[in-house]
Amino acid sequence: MTTSQQIPAPGAEMEHYVRGGEFDPKSVEKLTPEQEKVYLASQLRLMWWKFKKHKLAVWSGVFLLLLYGSILISEFLAPYGLNNRHVDFIHAPAQSIHLFHDGEFVGPFVYGMSYKLNMENLKREYTVNKTQVQKLRFFCRGESYRFWGIWKNNLHLVCPAKNGTFFLHGTDRLGRDVLSRMIYGARISLTIGLLGITISFLLGISIGGIAGYYGGMADMFIQRIIEVLQSIPSVPLWLALAAIMPVTWSPIIVYFGITIILGLIDWTGLARAVRSKLLALREEDYVLAAQLMGARPSRIIGRHLVPGFMSHLIATATITIPTMILGETALSFLGLGLRAPITSWGVLLTEAQNINAVALYPWLLFPVVPVIMVILAFNFLGDGLRDAADPYK
Amino acid sequence: MFAYIIRRILIMIPTLVMISVLIFTIMEWPPGNYFDTYIAELEAQGEAADLQEIEELRKEHGFDKPPIGRYFHWAFGLLQGDMGYSFEYELPVNEVVGSRMWLTLLVSFVSIFFTWIFAFPIGIYSATHQYSWGDYGLTFVGLLGLATPNFLLALIFMYFANIWFGVSIGGLMDPEFKNQAMSWAKFVSILEHLWIPVIIIGTAGTAGMIRRLRANLLDELQKQYVTTAKAKGLHPFKALTKYPLRMSLNFFISDIGSLLPAMISGAEVTAIVLSLETTGPLLIRALKAQDMYLAGSFLMVLASFTVLGVLISDIALALLDPRIRLQGGSTK
Secondary structure, three states: OOHHHOOOOOOOOOOOOOOOOOOOOOOOOOOOHHHHHHHOOOHHHHHHHHHHHOHHHHHHHHHHHHHHHHOOOHHHHOOOOOOOOOOOOOOOOOOOOEEEEOOEEEEEEEEEEEEEEEOOOOEEEEEEEEEEEEEOEEEEEEEEEEEOOOEEEEEEEEEOOOOOOOOOOOEOOOOOEHHHHHHHHHHHHHHHHHHHHHHHHHHHHHHHHHHHHHOHHHHHHHHHHHHHHHHOOHHHHHHHHHHHOOOOOOHHHHHHHHHHHHHHHHHHHHHHHHHHHHHHHOOOHHHHHHHHOOOOHHHHHHHHHHHHHHHHHHHHHHHHHHHHHHHHHHHHHOOOOOOOOOOOHHHHHHHHOOHHHHHHOHHHHOOHHHHHHHHHHHHHHHHHHHHHOOOOO | OHHHHHHHHHHHHHHHHHHHHHHHHHHHOOOOOHHHHHHHHHHHOOOOOOHHHHHHHHHHOOOOOOHHHHHHHHHHHHHOOOOOEEOOOOEEHHHHHHHHHHHHHHHHHHHHHHHHHHHHHHHHHHHHOOOOHHHHHHHHHHHHHHHOOHHHHHHHHHHHHHHHOOOOOOOOOOHHHOOOOOOHHHHHHHHHHHHHHHHHHHHHHHHHHHHHHHHHHHHHHOOHHHHHHHHOOOOHHHHHHOOHHHHHHHHHHHOHHHHHHHHHHHHHHHHHHHOOOOHHHHHHHHHHOOOHHHHHHHHHHHHHHHHHHHHHHHHHHHHHOHHHHHHOOOOO
16 A cells, blocks of 8 residues: 555545536436437327338328329219210220320320221221311310219310310220229229228227137137138128129119128138237236226227227228229129129229120220229238338337 | 047037038028029019929928028038039039039139249249349239239230130130040140139239248248358258248148138139139029029038138148147147
8 A cells, every 4th residue: 555545534525526517317318309209209100200111102002092082073083974975986995195296296185086887897997087186175164064963063174175085995885985984983992992891890800809808708609700701712702692682772772782791701800810919918917907997898998909909900901902892893793793873993894794895895994904003002001001000110 | 630630620510510501591591582583584584484383392492491491401411412402403403513613623723733833932032032123023913913803814814815816715625525524635625724714813812922921931031040040151042941931831831721712712703704614603693593502502512622621731730830739729
């Protein structure tokens, strides 16, 4: 021991350092504003950020929003009415939009068509008449319609030239414009998926909830029912159920009938997901706490358990909507689903049911395009939602 | 293992009973029955129906008794392999269905093999080359297959076959074989026609399977034991096939259960568009005409195939995976 490090005398002041300024106990773990934004963000916000990264999903979402928006104003968007027949243009081919005529810019226009009946095979032949330039009009007064069946109006987004035609996707066997019918058909085809998924959602959550929460006999029984429903091939089962509906029913009731059928068969997958989640979650302490406080099972399931995995359920549901849309299309195509005068994409496709129609009038297959696009979009959106559903991962 | 199989078979019994009750209820649901429809149809055509004969048929098939009796009659008949009587064809259902059922099965099973043959390598490629151009391209093609309804694919196929080859591709065999007994020539003819429906039906299933296999394999590839294996210098091929692939094979087999109903569903619709000699077109007609034993027995047999398929896949799974075998439970 050296003399310079002597122990100070008792009570004497020791050498020490005091830092000036205020004391901040959190100075070490201080968050930068950017970090604070992330760590304090709500779950919903985190999901949104994660979802935004999935570009394809975002664009699919925008596309679907636009489509669903369009069914609000179908009358305005469609150049022709749903059932307007153009007897001079039966099975007319699709007209394409041009911008230049003879090297000169005229804006969007279509060439006129001249029609000739081929007397040898009685085939209607349309030839493009390059001399007739029919300029399209926008935000124009055209055929009058009743907006939502109530207000009389005649404003259209696009109309053909005066005395001209504009069949972007051709016409069908009654001379009705396929494009306009597709725009109107979206109303039925798009909503049927939503209504169907709502039914299947309600059934799936309540039945799966009961199975998962109570377990035991109820679970056993519900599991068997699900197994039964899943082992019957869905299309034959749809067909059988659709065949039950009397032919005398009005189309609108048939529409609801179809949604119920689609929903009734589809809930099993959701119920399974709900059940397995609940089986794990019902052992949590907060459930016990709720039970001790006297909450009813319906409240515990609906208020405490389901919100915990709601985002997963929504993602699952998004992926199953295409099944519904395809189901409706297939049923209608086979003649057991919707019938005219209700117009859905499936009903439109019944026009192209045999090989002759497909070979002679391929434009009748155009309604396939929106079907495929919507299904792809729902798949991408569902993928994005599923990734975003668990933002802490 | 033996106990597991026995238990698994016993579980099938209540399932099958419930399926039969459900199907019978659906068949009984619509008001009226085949005879009412038949009489109404004849009257609409201005013909008088032979009421005496119809009344006898009605009695013979128990339509004067409550449905319960008819159900048991039908169910016990099924157990003995008797599928009832088709009113429309005026033949036992067994004879009407006969070869059609086998063709449906043939188409479905070949489609499943098609699905496997294509989905397996593509799924593995997609998972091992994640986010490469190949992965994106294959995923997109797969999604497109998933998004296109079967019947539309059938129509499009017919369209292009018509344009390119100028032939109609409907049917499952050359017309001259239609009512012949099975022979080598007929078999060859069936094989020649089979590939189109198989491609159409298999596409959606293939697409779905690629997606699931890719996701499964990706999960497995991210696990630490794979990293360890690679770090130790195991050959990449072996590091892929020895463990991760084996793990995702499990799912491959358990997928039969969901694949089979989907295949049969797809086969029905496609069959109607392509006018194949399978059960699809017959089923639709039977449903529309309320030919209840024909339609009901059909549905029942199709559902039984699925239940059987799930059983086989469960047993195969138990054989493959000791964890399932030893736990004695079915897969979750």
